[in-house]
Amino acid sequence: QQQVKQSPQSLIVQKGGISIINCAYENTAFDYFPWYQQFPGKGPALLIAIRPDVSEKKEGRFTISFNKSAKQFSLHIMDSQPGDSATYFCAAIYQGGKLIFGQGTELSVKP
Amino acid sequence: GAVVSQHPSWVICKSGTSVKIECRSLDFQATTMFWYRQFPKQSLMLMATSNEGSKATYEQGVEKDKFLINHASLTLSTLTVTSAHPEDSSFYICSARDREGGRTQYFGPGTRLTVL
Numbered sequence: 635q636q637q638v639k640q641s642p643q644s645l646i647v648q649k650g651g652i653s654i655i656n657c658a659y660e661n662t663a664f665d666y667f668p669w670y671q672q673f674p675g676k677g678p679a680l681l682i683a684i685r686p687d688v689s690e691k692k693e694g695r696f697t698i699s700f701n702k703s704a705k706q707f708s709l710h711i712m713d714s715q716p717g718d719s720a721t722y723f724c725a726a727i728y729q730g731g732k733l734i735f736g737q738g739t740e741l742s743v744k745p
Numbered sequence: 746g747a748v749v750s751q752h753p754s755w756v757i758c759k760s761g762t763s764v765k766i767e768c769r770s771l772d773f774q775a776t777t778m779f780w781y782r783q784f785p786k787q788s789l790m791l792m793a794t795s796n797e798g799s800k801a802t803y804e805q806g807v808e809k810d811k812f813l814i815n816h817a818s819l820t821l822s823t824l825t826v827t828s829a830h831p832e833d834s835s836f837y838i839c840s841a842r843d844r845e846g847g848r849t850q851y852f853g854p855g856t857r858l859t860v861l
Contacts, residue, residue, distance in 0.1 A: 677749075683849065
């Protein structure tokens with residue numbers, strides 16, 4: 635019940651395309667859902683986050699869509715660029731709880 | 746934004762020696778810091794939660810006598826890998842919460858440990 639399931643495991647997108655990564659959770663106590671971007675050999679960097687009372691949040695080319703009833707959320711990267719090539723992790727947490735990570739998605743944006 | 750640093754960024758040591766990794770929150774005070782371990786192509790695995798001024802809370806399966814954690818101040822937590830062995834070789838990453846009860850964790854750049 636503490637798991638966050640992330641898909642796909644890897645993703646190849648052409649430059650300018652839309653990258654979509656999906657996550658699903660079971661624990662309805664989760665109340666904060668961040669996305670992290672990690673480059674090889676570096677620590678994860680907070681990209682964007684959402685709370686379940688919001689259905690969508692956009693920051694630049696990055697958008698989180700949140701479906702509370704389905705217990706699913708997704709990251710959309712518009713106009714994907716080669717510099718976006720990295721591993722993306724969704725995560726979930728509730729107050730007093732631990733940050734639970736998805737399995738990660740390795741994104742490769744081809745020029 | 747909140748910045749977390751780690752030192753060293755990489756370390757190579759001989760089997761049987763101990764290695765200390767520092768994690769610092771540079772522009773905020775962190776009452777709680779976290780230590781993670783990450784193997785290649787895998788997600789982050791929480792090892793322990795470090796609270797300033799108290800004992801760390803270790804996750805199931807993590808040897809507390811092998812991975813010593815000290816959170817001596819609001820800006821510094823250390824992880825000491827004692828009597829390191831090759832199987833301890835990994836990428837160790839710390840994170841810090843920027844306020845009490847906050848959800849957001851900011852991660853350090855990680856430390857690559859290689860045990861020969």
